[in-house]
Structures are given as structure tokens and as C-alpha cells.
Amino acid sequence: MIILASLAAIGVLCWLLFTLAVFALPAFVGVSAGAWAHGTGAGALGAILVGVATAAATFTIIQLLITFARPIWLKLVVAIVFVAPAAIAGFHATHGIVKHIMPSDAWQIAFSVIGALAVGVTAFVRVAGMVAANGPTGRDLARA
Secondary structure (H helix, E strand, C coil): CHHHHHHHHHHHHHHHHHHHHHHHHHHHHHHHHHHHHHHCCCHHHHHHHHHHHHHHHHHHHHHHHHHHCCCHHHHHHHHHHHHHHHHHHHHHHHHHHHCCCCCCHHHHHHHHHHHHHHHHHHHHHHHHHHHHHHCCCCCCCCCC
């Protein structure tokens, strides 16, 4: 029974990782800003407010850049900046799981890299979906 519960917990955590991988960069920026605010004496509530506001601002700015940037290279750079922390989070999450299963360091790294690639590709597909969903459709646009 415990083994099945452990497998279910790992499955839920993997699903959560894939679902929330797109938000790794705003979460990192928000936590960093909140830690900075707490370190400068803002208190717990002030740190939480600063962290949430900074994370929301980061997500909004990147969303606007992806949506309204014209050159494709700029969209690609923004997508890579958005996806890189997700891939790093995928590496560490996978490594945290496989280090309890595999004794070989080489195999741990190999599977961790595979996990990073899987999470990175998933995050890139989701970011590309945000571009497709939020981008102009071409209908009723004035032509220059």
C-alpha cells in the first residue's frame, strides 16, 4: 500500500512539475525579490507582497514581450529565457527522484538530463502555445 501511495505521490509531483514549469522564472524572480525584501526589514507580510507583485510583473512583462514582439529572434530569446529555469528545475526534480533509485552517479545524471529535456520541451511548447493563443490573428488588422 505504501509503495502505491509513493508512486501516486511521485506521479502527482511530476504532473505538478510539468504543469507549473512555465512559471519557474516568475517564481524564481518573486522568491528572490521576497527574500531581498525580507532581508532589508520588510517583514514577512511585506516580503510576500513584494514577491507576489514581482512575480506577477515578471510574468506580465514576458507575456507582453512574447505577444507583441515583432522579430522572431526576439520571441525566441524571450522563450529561451522563460524555458531555461524550467529545464533547470526539471533537472533537479528528476535528480531528486533518481538519486533514491539508482546508485550509479552516471545514470543519475543521464536520467536527470532526460528529465530536464522533457520539462524544457514541455515548457517551450506551452510558451509557444501562449504565443499562438495571444498573438494577433491577422483579421481586421490595418496593413502598413
